[in-house]
Amino acid sequence: MRQSDWPTPANHWLRPVTHDFAAFLEGTQRNTALGIVQIIQQAELVLNRVLDNLDPQD
Numbered sequence: 638m639r640q641s642d643w644p645t646p647a648n649h650w651l652r653p654v655t656h657d658f659a660a661f662l663e664g665t666q667r668n669t670a671l672g673i674v675q676i677i678q679q680a681e682l683v684l685n686r687v688l689d690n691l692d693p694q695d
Contacts, residue, residue, distance in 0.1 A: 651677055652674060652678065652681070655670060655673055655674050655677060656674050658670055659671050659673075659674060
């Protein structure tokens with residue numbers, strides 16, 4: 638199974654929705670929401686690394 642066949646919900650809705658939600662917040666709540674966005678981005682990078690190791694494209 639190619640990496641492009643794997644579902645990546647963070648790419649499609651989770652990260653953009655969280656980022657948009659953070660735009661409506663202020664102060665520490667906004668910082669918390671933006672921190673969650675960063676965690677989602679890091680998880681996405683880890684997932685991509687795992688998928689690359691499972692099915693190298695080279």
